[in-house]
Amino acid sequence: MNKIALLPMAIGSLLAASVHAQTSPDQAAQLQAVTVTGSNIKTTDAEGASPVEVLTAAQIEHSGKTNLPDFLRTISANNGNSFNEQYTGSFSAGTASVSLRGLGSKNTLVLVDGKRVSNFATANELQDTFVDLNALPLSAVERIEVLKDGASAVYGSDAIAGVVNIILKQNYQGFEAGGNFGSSTEGTGQRERSFHLLGGSGDLAKDGYNIFFAVDGQERDRLDQDDVGWMRDNDFRDKPGGRLNWTPTNYYNNDATQGFANAVGPVRKVDYGAITPGKSGQVWAYNPAQYTTLMPKVERYHSVLRGTLKLGDDLQAYGEWIYSRTRAGFTFSPPLSIGSGLRAWNNANQTLTNIDTALPVGNPANPYGVPTPVNTNLWDVGQRNKRDRQIFNRILFGLRGRNAGWDWDISALHSESRLTETVTNFGNRYAFQSLLADGGYDFTSNTNNASAVDALRLATLRPAVSKISAANATASRLLFDLPAGTVGFAAGAEFRRESIDSNTSDAVLSGTELRPAIDIIHGARNVSAGYAEFNVPLLTTLEANIAGRLDHYSDFGNAFAPKFSLRWQPLDWLLLRGSFSRGFRAPSLPEITNSTAVSYGSVVDPYDPITPGQRRSYTGVNAANPKLKPERSKNYNVGIVVSPTVDTSIGLDYYHIVQNGIIGPDDTTYIVNHPEVYPGRVVREQGRIVTIYNQYQNQSSLTTDGVDIDFSHVLHAGRWGDFTLRGNWSRLLDYRQPRVAGQPSVNGAGTNIFGSLPYWRGSTGIGWSIGDFNSTLTWYYTGGYKQNPENRLTDAYPARVKNWSTADLSIAYTGIERTTLTLAVQNLQNRRPPWDPSYTYFDSTQADPRGRVVNVGVNYRF
Incomplete structure (x- = not known):
């Protein structure tokens, strides 16, 4: 069959369109088979039985994005429950993930050159491990293949929602260097700088070797909330459901209206009702915007060294080293708050110890003749800061060749992510207790003794490391001929060891740190797997693919994942496809191994004796569960691709995912509302919640389905140049999950019940190439969503959050020899994120606060 007519454009890949459009039938017959993400059997088909979105280096360049996370956030299937460095209130602050189908980063497998890399050194949301x-570098990327189908039958755990395979440059020759400078146009002071160097020597086919290196770096200034004009005052009373988001402080007897006689710290008197509707009187309060980092200061440096050597006509050796250093610095919180619920860790019995904060009689801050509760902040100590540094590497060696009709590849790798987190201006428990007892620190004074302040100040270091070591072997060949074609076969085996050693500081373990947050993980396991795959031509136009993989985990046992798919191409321009698979996600090491987590949250407490029905802060203690089983899934996909010409492709794919045995803690709201069901899980003092105990369980299920729409068209307009239209859209149809195990399922599609999950997400870009100019205008759209009824604390809350629609423009000029000049404008219209009071101001998983950003760059190829 004439391969030039077989769906020549992979969705979203105009590079493929260009190549196929200019290839003759004789040349097409010489196309080499390649391995595509989701299969170990080589093929020459541009479209397979499962939808794979191919994002080329040219598309990355034309996007104007300067780092990998920002680029991957443009994928329409990356819809909901993903995060980037805006999420600073976690143990994995300063990181970024991808979340296909809204199922979270733990269900999206990230590979580099088809092989695993280590997860981040600690967990997100206490339990989720992720890459x-x-x-990971951006400048060294040749292309990114996004498999939007379950792939546990090929890759094992974590691929329930799909796979993101980052493929680095393989046979690069030459040398190039470039740099970029960008800045917000909104006067926030946030600037970013980046550079890259690439070099390669040797053509593998001609010279028998290739060596390639790449180095890139990026620095970006910190963005605090008080840098952004519309958020600086933290006063949103002009918006639906908005209020004055200030924090009451400096008061006695747990009554905010019983304030100090004088202002202490950056406070002022405000109406209590402006902060909490229904309250009256005046209170001391401060604006937390000055202590809130929206985007941390980041420094990232990546390097890649890769070499390939031909040892014979049918044998190659290869090696690769990826090394990166990343830093993120930000304000963690205001100065430490003092009041009821102040605790320290008791490592001997693995519990929290309450610290008495009542002012004793005679304390200079106590105007009463009895011990008096106080609520204030350690203003003199200063804001609490964090700085995270990660060192990441992956070393890979392998051999690949062809013998007796077999294509084979064996490799070994080791990858690590090492974290050191430094915190400053935290509180010293023993100094606090001593100064409280002897009156050496006056909470009502702005001029405390420097020695007392220094004694209260505490700096700590938290180390963590995540490791993976793996050996892989794969082999494939054509087995035998059938009337309709040749049967393809692939098989492989994998062994890997995974471990996490995430510690807390000595100050926490000794009980010295006040209000500690803890995420201790000590665990390791071995995984062994075997897998096989058959590609069977049933008719000349119909192929079946059957795959299966058996994994054995040393902690929970076995998991088997099969997959069956069909690819039917009755006409050169028409492809129909479908698949069914079973997948699994192994319990993460924080969930199943020796781990303890202490964090802080808030919950609406109907039984609070002082403010019933209002949010109350609490300390959460989560424990692992060694009896956990893996989460299981069933994936169904059907699709159609129409390619009437070599310049046009339209794809429509429907997915349906059922996930069972989802691991998670019990819902805190349900625990609080039903004390008869969970006796002893809620600890109260004087009737007010202070601690909630929880443990991970296999306890709920989830069903989601939706549609992906992909299209591209190239128009050759002669002297007017070439125009390219490309679109990538996802429509979420259903996302059902019970709020609490055993309760009826709730549909979260188009709401923020299970994280913000808008119905629509997508982009449409128009590219124009003429002469020495190449430009792309891209429209990004994130749909609005309904507000979770439980988030609507008052009737004034908006029932719906609006959509977010922005445009990016990039222009490249190549009229100077060997030089490319670029101009990129992100958020061309300077759109603000949509207002969502349930997230204080906006949902950072869907938008960012930078406004318009202009970036200029230059690249020179030697």
Whole structure:
């Protein structure tokens, strides 16, 4: 069959369109088979039985994005429950992830050159392990293949929602260098600088070797909330459901209206009702915008060294080293708050110890003749800061060749992510207790003794490391002929060891740090797997693919994942495809191994004796569960691709995913509302919640389905140049999950019940290439969503959050020899994120606060 007519454009890949459009039938017959993400059997088909979106280096360049996470956030299937460095209130602050189908980063497998890399050194949301995209390079990327189908039958755990395979340059020759400078146009002071160097020597086919290196770096200034004009005052009373988002402080007897006699710290008197509707009187309060980092200061440096050597006509050796250093610095919180619920860790019995904060009689801050509760902040100590540094690497060696009709590849790798987190201006428990007892620190004074302040100040270091070591072997060949064609076969085996050693500081373990947050993980396991795959031509136009993989985990046992798919191409321009698979996600090491986590949250407490029905802060203690089983899934996909010409492609794919045994803690709201069901799980003092205990369980299920729409068209307009239209859209149809195990499922599609999951997400870009100019205008759209009814604390809350629609423009000029000049404008219209009071101001998983950003760059090829 004439391969030039077989769906020549992979969705979203105009490079493929260009190549096929200019290839003759004789040349097409010489096309080499390649391995595509989702299969170990080589093929020459541009479209397979499962939808794979191919993003080329040219598309990355034309996007104007300067780092990998920002680029991957443009994928329409990356819809909901992903995060980037805006999410600073976690143990994995400064990181970024990808979340296909809204199922979270733990269900999206990230590969580099088809093989695993280590997860980040600690967990997100206490339990989710993931690959930090900030640790991976962008300049060395040749293409990114996004498999939007379950792939446990090929890759094992974590691929329930799909796979993101980052493929680095393989046979690069030459040398180039470039740099970029960008800045917000909104006077926030946030600037970014980046550079890259690439060099390669040797053509593998002609010279028998290739060596390639790439180095890139990026620095970006910190963006605090008070840098952004519309958020600086933290006063949103002009918006639906908005209020004055200030924090009451400096008061006695747990009554905010019983304030100090004088202002202490950056406070002023405000109406209590402006902060909490229904309250009256005046209170001391401060604006937390000055202590809120929206985007941390980041420094990222990546390097790649790769070599390939021909040892014979049918044998190659290869090696690769990826090394990166990333830093993120930000304000963690205001100065430490003092009041009821102040605790320290008791490592001997693995519990929290309450610290008495009542002012004793005679304390200079106590105007009463009895011990008096106080609520204030350690203003003199200063804001609490964090700085995270990650060192990431992956070393890979392998051999590949062809013998007796077999294509084979064996490799070994080791990858690590090492984290050191430094915190400053935290509180010293023993100094606090001593100064409280002897009156050496006056909470009502702005001029405390420097020695007392220094004694209260505490700096700590938290180390963590995640490791993976693996050996892989794959082999494939054509087995035998059938009337309709030749049967393809692939098989392989994998062994890997995974481990996490995430510690806390000595100050926490000794009980010295006040209000500690803890995420201790000590665990390791071995995984062995075998897998096989058959590609069977049933008719000349119909192929079946059957795959299966059996994994054995040393902690929970076995998991088997099969997959069956069909690819039917009755006409050169028409492809129909479908697949069914079973997948699994192994319990993460924080969930199943020796781990303890202490964090802080808030919950609406109907039984609070002082403010019933209002949010109350609490300390959460989560424990691992060694009896966990893997989460299981069933994936169904059907699709159609129409390619009437070599310049046009339209694809429509429907997916349906059922996930069972989802691991998670019990819902805190349900625990609080039903004390008869969970006796002893809620600890109260004087009737007010202080601690909630929880443990991970296999306890719920989830069903989601939706549609992906992909299209591209190239128009050759002669002297007017070439125009390219490309679109990538996802429509979420259903996302059902019970709020609490055992309760009826709730549809979260188009709401923020299970994280913001808008119905629509997508982009459409128009490219124009003429002469020495190449430009792309891209429209990005994130649909609005309904507000979770439980988030609507008052009737004034908006029932719906609006959509977010922005445009990016990039222009490249190549009229100077060997030089490319670029101009990129992100958020051309300077659109603000949509207002969502349930997230204080906006949802950072869907938008960012930078406004318009202009970036200029130059690249020179030697």
